[in-house]
Amino acid sequence: MDTLEQPDLTRYAALLPDTGEPGFGVYVHWPFCAAKCPYCDFNSHVRHQPVDQERFTAAFLKEMATVRQLSGPKTVTSVFLGGGTPSLMNPSTVAAILDGIGKHWHMPDGIEITMEANPSSVEAERFRGYRAAGVNRVSLGVQALNDRDLKFLGRLHDVADALKAIKLARDIFPRMSFDLIYARPNQTVDEWERELKEAISYAVDHLSLYQLTIEEGTPFFGLHKAGKLIVPDGDQSALLYEATQEITAREGLPAYEVSNHARPGAESRHNLTYWRYGDYAGIGPGAHGRLTRGSMKIATATERKPESWLDLVERDGHGMIDQEQLGYEEQADELLLMGLRLKEGVDLARWQQLSGRDLDPKREEFLLEHGFIERIGNSRLRCTPSGMLILDSVVADLAC
Known part of the structure; x- marks a missing residue:
């Protein structure tokens, strides 16, 4: 062609x-x-x-x-x-x-x-x-x-x-x-x-x-x-x-x-x-959102079935069926999960501020030695190409 x-x-x-x-x-x-x-x-x-x-x-x-x-x-x-x-x-x-x-x-x-x-x-x-x-x-x-x-x-x-x-x-x-x-x-x-x-x-x-x-x-x-x-x-x-x-x-x-x-x-x-863990409004059937209020982040989810969502909105002004306040640890986990998908990696200071702790040095050293993660200067951490192949495992290890 x-x-x-x-x-x-x-x-x-x-x-x-x-x-x-x-x-x-x-x-x-x-x-x-x-x-x-x-x-x-x-x-x-x-x-x-x-x-x-x-x-x-x-x-x-x-x-x-x-x-x-x-x-x-x-x-x-x-x-x-x-x-x-x-x-x-x-x-x-x-x-x-x-x-x-x-x-x-x-x-x-x-x-x-x-x-x-x-x-x-x-x-x-x-x-x-x-x-x-x-x-x-x-x-x-x-x-x-x-x-x-x-x-x-x-x-x-x-x-x-x-x-x-x-x-x-x-x-x-x-x-x-x-x-x-x-x-x-x-x-x-x-x-x-x-x-x-x-x-x-x-x-x-x-x-x-x-x-x-x-x-x-x-x-x-x-x-x-x-x-x-x-x-x-x-x-x-x-x-x-x-x-x-x-x-x-x-x-x-x-x-x-x-x-x-x-x-x-x-x-x-x-x-x-999404991947930098910003806020977003989710509008419509089955849409999800993340909205920051003060120090908390709210996870929203709406009714998935279109006609049921429509009835809810016309009755209540919205179709949301879940509004969950995410604690700092949950936010830190989501930040890792999303940010390690990116080539630019995760801002470690932001993760530490949310989680209230440093990365486990032994887990980090293990992943570094095996070539699954790498530091970008002193401020960011990212997956290597090898780490991307086992991304879920890397995130699970670091989040512990």
């Missing part, structure tokens, strides 16, 4: 630069999809009747008002419209949601505003409508660049649809990313390397590259349990991961997080807010 013409990267100057601070993000969850993928355990739902977008929009705005009371005045540094399939929303719905965010919090010009989109639901007119509403970054769920694997993954688009969507996104939005899933059944390193190089030839500035995981409650889980779906073993997955890191680094999109790769300066600001 021909490489798409490279766009003018000077367009990126319109977006505010990353300050390195965690920031404050707003996440809005649109829970509806045209079809449910067999690997997906996200809060997404298929409805065979048209969704009442006006009613849901009114509920989003109503819940924002309640969350604003919890968060207090904030300056928004990023907005993320996730799902589900947000590109099933009308542009007028997106415009109303973004207007609502701007009314409840301070939203400066030039912040990152991302929308997830599926290639099967992409139309040029709708993309232009989203851009006019304020979206300046789109994240496409491409997932594979061959039709056989797209069918296996339950996607509604083919490669031709994906390339059309990529070209439209590049033409209309200042920034564009797309997702791929690897470690698929019978996938070899050579096959993945060819597919990844092709993807990089299409990508402007950002790729999200996820290994296929078998999640309980999905159709793939049942097939895997019955021995009808075999995914690469640990050794093969490690080889695929290492090839991913090598190729993306060589092609100028190094990993800045365990599964995310970007040209310098084009990292996802919104996701960096």
Whole structure:
């Protein structure tokens, strides 16, 4: 396939630069999809009747008002419209949601505003409508660049649809990313390397590259349990991961997080807010949030079922079913869990302030000696590439 013409990267100057601070993000969850993928355990739902977008929009705005009371005045540094399939929303719905965010919090010009989109639901007119509403970054769920694997993954688009969507996104939005899933059944390193190089030839500035995981409650889980779906073993997955890191680094999109790769300066600001353990408001069915009040951080979660969430919001002004105060130790654990995913690592002074202690010297020395972690000066700690392969174990060791 021909490489798409490279766009003018000077367009990126319109977006505010990353300050390195965690920031404050707003996440809005649109829970509806045209079809449910067999690997997906996200809060997404298929409805065979048209969704009442006006009613849901009114509920989003109503819940924002309640969350604003919890968060207090904030300056928004990023907005993320996730799902589900947000590109099933009308542009007028997106415009109303973004207007609502701007009314409840301070939203400066030039912040990152991302929308997830599926290639099967992409139309040029709708993309232009989203851009006019304020979206300046789109994240496409491409997932594979061959039709056989797209069918296996339950996607509604083919490669031709994906390339059309990529070209439209590049033409209309200042920034564009797309997702791929690897470690698929019978996938070899050579096959993945060819597919990844092709993807990089299409990508402007950002790729999200996820290994296929078998999640309980999905159709793939049942097939895997019955021995009808075999995914690469640990050794093969490690080889695929290492090839991913090598190729993306060589092609100028190094990993800045365990599964995310970007040209310098084009990292996802919104996701960096999560990984830097900043605050974020979660709006919509199944959305989660983290909001600081004084010295405490509140973890919020909303009702997952869309219609039940809608009823709750219309009755109570919000769909939150859980508000948990996180103690310092819990915050310190979350900071480690999120921050060690990043190439920039964790601010040790911040972790020590939350946890009230130093890292266990014996555990740290063990991980250092085995090459799983490393210090960045005296102020930060990060995982090495080897440590990223066993990230959960490293976090568990350090958190003890």
